[in-house]
Amino acid sequence: MIQKEKRILMHVGPVNILDRILYAGLKNNVGFTSPEFVQAFQFSLKKIRELFQVDKTYQPFIIPGGGTSAMESVTSLLKEGEKVLVVTNGVFGDRWINIFKKYPVQVNVLKAEPGYYVEPETVEKEVKREKYKLVTFTHVETSTGVRQPIRESVKAVRDYVDLVVVDGVSSVGAEEVKAKDWNVDVYLTASQKAIGVPPGMGLLVLSSNAIEKLKEEKSVAGYYLDLRNWLPVMTNMEDGKASYFSTPPVHTILMLAEALKIIIDEEGLDNRIKRHEKIAGAIRAGVEGMGLDIVARKPEAYSNTVTGVLVKKVNAGNVLSEVISEGIELAPGVHPALQGKYFRIGHMGWVTENDAISTIASIERALKRLGEDIKLGEGVKATQLYLAK
């Protein structure tokens, strides 16, 4: 019972959230025109620029929903008949295909095997072969924990396509993201991931090239997710003026402002990325130390936020139920090609070194009980050694 109360969410979002952030949203008298709210919105927009490493030439957006609404809002930049290329390394890359197929645009796909990413040279070849309006990448594919080399991938396509879009849902706040330096037109994330806020919001930054598209009247977008409707809200709020298109998630935006204050002004973005990198390394050391394999096949594809763990004998689903009784909640494997063969450890947001140790220790105990062939204690030892460096 107590372990349940003290549960650690080693999940892929939502994640454990600092009390300070949750309390920031506990306000009984704040509406969308209240000065505290306008101030929190204004502050958040400014800090989102720092989070994505962009300047005033980029326009930040906070929209309701999450990663999927942010993704779907990209249809605001497309006209009927235009051609898009989806570069996908798994389930969330595939989501772009499902979204675009609902709209009158043409979709082509480059797909990686589970555990791999599509090589930048392969993408380059494709955009040279055929003219695309827009290309999408997924920075960290949450279904496998595979990280796409975004800087190199964008470089490979930049001269051949008008718009480059990156889904940074499992990367922003935990991996190096330089939207402006890398010349990305749309970089997006969701509140519940590495920035460690409750779910409910999609965050995006758009380049001036992308904003120009919003000045054209027509696009294939629907109503709610047409960024044309949200743009005046963002510019007004940044000027400190209350503005309405549709009711914003007021209390979660208060929490977002608190989280961004911690991320940018207190912890510092570089320190935060380093913390994620260290914990991810420690977790991988633990997994390999106990004798299991990681879903991402190449070290350069390892991410700071998600580790997929392959099991040999046991059913991965049983590991999750066993570990939750130990007070650790992990994420199920969702890649259809690896059904039952792996589970995921999320290590993002406010995750600590002690969380890494507890997680590896619990997984070891659970696997031993279930009959998996592991070296009990060797995982914890490897994690400790990694952290003690």
Ligand SMILES: Cc1ncc(COP(=O)(O)O)c(C=O)c1O
């Ligand atoms: C990489 C990636 N993109 C998009 C999404 C969709 O985000 P949401 O569930 O907030 O709609 C997720 C969710 O886990 C994700 O991991």
